[in-house]
Amino acid sequence: PTVRKIKSYYKDCDFVLNAPGGICMGGFQAWIHLFFLKMAFMCNKKVVYYGRSFGPFPTRTPENRRFKELSMEFLKSFSFLSIRDQKTEKLARELSIDYIPTVDSAFLDNTHVAVPSALSDLINGERYMIFVPNLLVWHYAYKNITDKKTVLDFYSGIIDIIRSKFGNIKILMLPQLFDSPLNDIIFFKELKTCHPDENMFVIDDTYSSDIQQALIKDATFVIGARYHSIVFSINQATPFIALSYEHKISGLLESLNKEDRIIDISTIWSSEEDIKKCLHSVSDKLSDLQSDEALQRKAKDKANACFVLFSDFVKKQEK
Secondary structure, three states: OHHHHHHHHHHHOOEEEEOOOOOOOEOOOOHHHHHHHHHHHHOOOEEEEEEEOOEOOOOOOHHHHHHHHHHHHHHOOOOEEEEOOHHHHHHHHHOOOOOEEOOOHHHHOOOOOOOOHHHHHHHOOOOEEEEEOOOOOOOOOOOOOOOHHHHHHHHHHHHHHHHHHHOOOEEEEOOOOOOOOOOHHHHHHHHHHHOOOOOEEEOOOOOOHHHHHHHHHOOOOEEEOOHHHHHHHHHOOOOEEEEEOOHHHHHHHHHOOOHHHEEEOOOOOOOHHHHHHHHHHHHHHOOOOOOOHHHHHHHHHHHHHHHHHHHHHHHHHHO
């Protein structure tokens, strides 16, 4: 019944728009994602794949190879395809797939909202930074590479560095993953337990992305190991350090020629020495924090340029 209902929506629409999201077509191999795309094509609809990332496409197993085969079929059949990061663009070129370059669609927004009184009271006019760690072990690339204790120790090391450089600055941990056994709130509270710090706070997961951006706008700096913590930092011209765990973050900053704010944490877990080097890099980058309005404008201009082309596409469908 559910499939029939969705199919009726497809039949009634002019075209199907697939908006930004996780890397469903790639490492996570989300077959349900391909299923809904296939259904749209079976209904003879034009499909827009707007501002997404995709890949990598492993070929080790028959299932991997079939997933890649179907993905290639869809990627070459979209009526409008735009890509939000440089690494996915490179993959598209290797696969001879036409696309329009863009960045995350969040850069199309100019958010202006007030910080709720509960958060204002918490901040109380004092300096604060935003910290968005990532448990990582939920991710397909890390399941057999590291463990929770190692990840917790790493983030505790970052907190120690923040304290050594910025004294008793308030640390606000901002959740960006919900409705999951491994959601951010649970992980953040565990990190706080492992690293007792009376001036570190776990923000509720009930606040909208606009309120998150309002918090980030007035933060001294952001350290983020989640994609949208970095998107929001750029969108608010707030200094940041990007802890890149997969190609969405690094690809975004490559697209904007801002690789100097990246610290790659994807390959550090097999060696204590590599983790120490990574923590040294965090310390070094905390000595060079600057607001970057030129980066903000560049991201917005690139997002808007793609949106103009998409608007032209929509107008053509109306004729």
